C-alpha cells in the first residue's frame with residue numbers, strides 16, 4: 001500500500017464519496033470521522049450496490065410482523081407467538097481462519113435474533129467449498145464445521161439443518177452462511193432503536209479489544225494472496241460468554257426499561273450506535289473512555305470500530321442503569337453506560353471532555369451514495385446456450401452412472417457434518433438433519449415450525465434468474481415435505497464484485513428470480529444479507545443466493561419423514 | 577413425589593430439558609439450583625445436567641468442579657441421596673472425584689451427536705430398576721469429550737465392583753467396535769460409585785422421553801429414581 | 815513481587831493421545847518421515863503477584879495440582895520466572 | 902540420530918484468549934487473588950530421526966510453521982533436545 005495515497009483512498013472510499021462526506025459535514029473530516037465513514041459507507045454496511053435492487057423484493061404479507069430493516073425479520077405464528085429469523089455470511093473471515101470465522105458467524109447471527117427479544121431455537125448453515133480432494137479445502141471444511149459446532153453446541157442451540165456443496169468455483173473463496181431462528185411472544189419483540197433524549201446507551205458483554213478492526217472494509221474487498229498481510233487481527237469467538245450474554249439480556253428484558261438493542265457486528269460500536277440513533281431519528285453522544293477495554297492505549301477510533309465479539313448495545317430508560325448493571329455483573333459480564341441519547345441528530349464521540357467526532361447521524365447511517373452500475377450478460381452464457389445436449393452419447397451402463405453420481409461428494413451423506421452439531425438440545429427437534437426441512441415443535445401448542453436453507457450456485461451460474469427462483473421453490477418443497485406451509489424467507493446473496501458488469505447482471509437477475517418465486521409462493525422476504533466481492537485472484541464465485549425459509553405446520557404430530565416405510569406401500573411421483 | 581434439584585453452572589444448557597421431563601412428563605417437584613448454593617439438604621436427588629459449564633474450557637467439568645455447590649454435592653452423596661450426572665454432569669462428577677476415571681477427548685477427535693444404543697448392565701440400582709437386565713436402550717449422545725478412561729487398576733476395580741451401569745452396544749446388545757461412538761474403554765457409557773447412589777452417564781436420557789422425539793427409552797432412568805425415592809427401597813451394591 | 819509461572823501439562827505415559835497420533839499421521843503425510851512420535855500437551859502461562867519466589871512457586875504448583883492438570887490423565891511441571899517485560 | 906523437539910505454541914498477544922480468561926476467573930474464585938493473567942497455549946513433543954541437530958531443528962521449525970501453529974492466531978518456539986530416556 002503506497003503511503004502517498006490520501007487516507008480516504010487507503011480506507012477504500014472513492015473520491016466522490018470523500019467529497020460527499022466533506023459536503024455533508026461542511027468541512028474536511030478528521031481521521032476519526034473518516035475512519036467511521038469508511039466503515040459505515042463500506043459495501044458491507046451501506047449496501048451501496050444492492051439497495052436499489054433489493055427494493056424489488058416483495059416484503060409484505062399478513063403474516064409479516066417485521067420486514068427488512070431490523071436485526072431480523074419476524075412472522076406471526078398465531079397463538080400470540082412470533083418467529084424471528086435471519087441469515088448472515090462470514091465468507092472472508094472463514095477463508096482466513098475457518099474455525100473462528102465460522103464460530104463468530106454463528107455468534108453474530110444468534111445475537112441478531114436475541115436482540116429482537118427472541119430465544120434462539122435453531123441454527124442452520126449453508127456452506128460452499130472447493131473440491132474436497134484438495135487438502136486445503138478439507139482443512140476449510142473441517143475447520144468451519146468444527147467452528148459452527150463449537151459455538152452452537154456450547155450455546156445450547158440445536159443446529160438442525162443446512163447444506164454443503166463442493167465446486168472449484170469456491171476454491172479461493174468459501175461461503176459460510178449461518179441462519180438463526182428464534183421464538184418470542186409477540187409483545188416481547190424488541191427493536192434496534194434509540195429513542196428519548198436523556199435515555200442511556202450501554203455496551204454490555206465482553207470488553208473491547210483491537211480485534212477485527214476494519215472487518216467490514218475487509219469484507220468489502222476481493223480476497224487475494226495479499227489479504228494475508230493486511231487483514232485485521234482475527235476475532236475469536238467465546239461461546240461461553242455468548243451464552244452468559246444471552247441469559248443476561250433476557251433477564252434484562254424481563255425487568256423492563258429496554259428501549260432498543262443491537263448486536264455489535266461489522267463496524268462495531270459505531271455501526272450499532274449510529275444505526276440505532278438513525279432508526280429513532282435522534283442524536284447520540286458516546287464517551288470512549290467509558291467503554292470497558294481489554295487492551296491498553298486504544299485510540300478513540302479503535303474503540304469505536306473494534307469488532308470484538310460478544311458485545312451488544314442497549315438503549316435503556318434513564319434510571320434503570322443500576323439494575324441493568326447488577327444483572328450483567330451477576331452473570332460475570334461487563335455493562336457500562338457509555339453515552340446518552342440527544343435530540344440534535346448528531347453522533348458525537350468524546351474522549352472524556354474532548355470531542356473527537358461530530359457527524360450528522362443521517363449522513364453516517366444513510367448518506368452513502370447508491371450505485372446502479374452497468375449490468376451486462378456474461379459472454380460465457382452464450383457459449384453455454386449454444387451447447388447441444390444431443391451431442392452427449394447415451395451412457396452404456398446406467399448402473400455405472402448411478403454409482404458415479406452416488407459417489408459424488410455433492411450427493412453423498414452429510415452425516416459427517418451434522419453429527420458434529422448438537423441437533424437435539426432444547427427437546428424441540430421433531431425432524432432433524434438428514435431429511436428435507438427440519439421440524440421443530442412449538443411448546444404449548446400443537447403447531448410446528450419447519451425451517452430449511454437452500455441454494456444452488458451452479459444453476460444460478462447457468463441462469464441466475466431461474467436458479468434463484470429454483471432455490472426458493474426447492475426450499476418451499478422441502479418445507480412442504482414435512483407437512484408445513486411456507487411462510488416467508490430470509491436470504492443471503494453471495495456474489496463477486498458488483499463493479500463487474502457481468503456480476504452485477506447476475507445479481508440483478510437473481511434478485512428478480514427470487515422476487516418472482518416469492519410472489520408466486522406467497523412467501524415475502526423479511527430480511528437478508530448481501531455479500532459481494534467473493535472473488536479470488538479476480539475470479540468471481542458462482543452467483544449463490546441462499547434461501548432460508550420458514551413454514552408452519554398446524555399439527556406437529558402429523559408430520560412426514562423421508563424414507564420408504566413398509567413393503568407394499570404405494571410409490572407416487574408428484575409433479576411433471 | 578420426590579424433590580429434585582437440578583444444578584445450573586454458567587454454561588450449563590440442558591437444565592430446562594431435564595426440568596421439563598421431571599416436571600411436566602413425570603410430575604415431580606423439580607427446581608433449578610444455582611451453582612453458588614451451599615446447601616442441598618432439601619433435595620432427595622440432585623441432577624447435574626449437560627451443557628458446557630465454563631465453556632468446557634481447560635477440560636470439560638474441570639472448572640465447575642470447584643463451584644461452591646460441589647461441597648454440598650459431596651455432603652448429600654455421603655448421606656446416600658441420589659446424584660445423577662448427565663454428559664457434562666458426568667464429567668464434573670469425575671473431575672470432583674465422586675466417580676472414578678476421566679472423560680477424554682473422543683478418539684476420533686470430533687464432537688459427536690446422534691443416536692446410540694446402550695446396554696443396561698445391571699438393574700439392581702436406583703437408576704435402572706425400571707429396565708430389564710440386558711435391555712438395549714436407544715438414547716442420543718452429544719459430546720466432544722466422552723471417551724471414558726481409567727488406568728488399568730482402576731478399571732479392573734470398576735469392573736470387579738460392578739460399577740458399570742451402561743455400555744455402548746449395537747441394537748442387539750453386542751459390544752461391537754462400531755457401536756462405541758467415542759473410544760470409551762470397555763464401552764463404558766455410564767458408571768456409578770461403589771455405594772450405588774452416584775451415577776454418571778454420557779448419553780442424554782432426557783432427550784429420549786417422548787415418542788415424538790424418537791425414543792422413550794431414557795425415561796426409565798428418571799422413573800427408576802422416582803421409584804427408589806418414593807418407595808423407600810433399600811439398595812446395596814455387593 | 816510479580817512473577818510469571820509457566821506450567822507444562824502433559825499426558826501420562828500410558829494414556830492414549832489420539833490428538834498426538836493424528837498430528838503424527840499428518841506430519842508423515844506431509845513428508846516428514848523422520849517423525850517417530852508426537853505427544854500433545856498444554857502450556858499455561860500465569861502472571862501472579864506473590865511476596866516471594868518460593869511463595870509464587872508453591873502457589874503455582876498448587877494451582878497446577880488442583881485445577882490445571884487432571885491427575886487421572888496428566889502430569890505437570892512448573893517453572894517460575896520473574897515477570898519481565900514479557901507482560 | 903534421534904532428537905526430541907519441544908514446540909511451544911502460544912496465542913498472539915492481541916488475540917483474545919477466552920480459555921485463559923475462564924481459567925483466570927476460576928483461579929481467582931478458588932482464592933488465588935494474586936493471579937493477574939492467564940494465557941493458554943499448546944505444548945507439543947516430537948521425537949524425530951534426523952542426520953544432524955541443525956537438520957532436526959530446521960525440520961521441527963518447519964513443522965511448527967506449517968502445521969503445529971496456526972499463523973493467523975499463534976506463534977511458536979522450538980527447542981531441540983537429544984532424545985534421552987525422556988519418554
Ligand SMILES: Nc1ncnc2c1ncn2[C@@H]1O[C@H](COP(=O)(O)OP(=O)(O)O)[C@@H](O)[C@H]1O
Nearest residue numbers: 044045068069070491493525526527528529530
Ligand atoms: N438479500 C437481502 N434481501 C432482503 N433484505 C436484505 C438483504 N440483504 C440485506 N437486507 C436487509 O438490509 C438490512 C441491513 O442488513 P444487515 O444484515 O442488518 O446489515 P449488517 O449486516 O451490516 O447489520 C437488514 O434489514 C437486512 O434484512
